[in-house]
Amino acid sequence: MAVFISIYGLPVLVYRLHQWVYPVQEGISYLRGNSYSPWWGSHQIQAIYIAIPVLEAILRLIPGAFSLWLRLWGAKVGRDVYWTPGLEIADRGLIEIGDRVVMGHRVTISSHIIKPRKQNLMLYVKKVKIGNDVFVGAGSTLSAGVVIGDGTFLAIATNLYPNQKVHN
Numbered sequence: 001m002a003v004f005i006s007i008y009g010l011p012v013l014v015y016r017l018h019q020w021v022y023p024v025q026e027g028i029s030y031l032r033g034n035s036y037s038p039w040w041g042s043h044q045i046q047a048i049y050i051a052i053p054v055l056e057a058i059l060r061l062i063p064g065a066f067s068l069w070l071r072l073w074g075a076k077v078g079r080d081v082y083w084t085p086g087l088e089i090a091d092r093g094l095i096e097i098g099d100r101v102v103m104g105h106r107v108t109i110s111s112h113i114i115k116p117r118k119q120n121l122m123l124y125v126k127k128v129k130i131g132n133d134v135f136v137g138a139g140s141t142l143s144a145g146v147v148i149g150d151g152t153f154l155a156i157a158t159n160l161y162p163n164q165k166v167h168n
Contacts, residue, residue, distance in 0.1 A: 007055060012072045015045045019074065019093065024125060031114065031121040039112060039125050046092055057085040078132065096129045098150065104138035113144050113162055124162060
């Protein structure tokens with residue numbers, strides 16, 4: 001039981017406490033310098049699930065468990081969402097997903113991008129929003145600020161770039 005709590009309970013508790021003290025803000029910031037980056041701290045708390053994907057893949061085998069898991073991180077997740085075991089989500093608390101969504105194999109969702117800019121690292125953070133009745137094809141990548149409208153079908157290996165909006 002202690003191992004279960006250490007792997008699943010403690011990181012969520014630490015993340016929620018971190019969000020209360022240092023909430024992640026959407027927008028542009030820079031990673032180099034003396035100021036603390038709330039996004040960096042929150043990402044480090046979640047890094048174990050990216051490094052060891054089987055920890056979340058197990059939850060996706062139990063109906064409803066993964067959606068509940070994401071809600072604990074602060075995500076908004078609708079009903080009847082199908083998650084494949086190979087999914088990767090980099091920013092659990094920064095997604096909004098509607099009802100009856102299907103996620104294909106090896107889909108990646110990242111609500112942040114980092115790019116070099118003027119001797120610094122620019123960080124852009126914005127929620128990814130997916131409407132109702134959406135199918136996200138295998139191997140697709142959804143980037144910061146992507147909005148997918150209701151009833152949209154994304155073909156296999158669709159790459160959506162920051163702030164791209166796709167509608168049916």
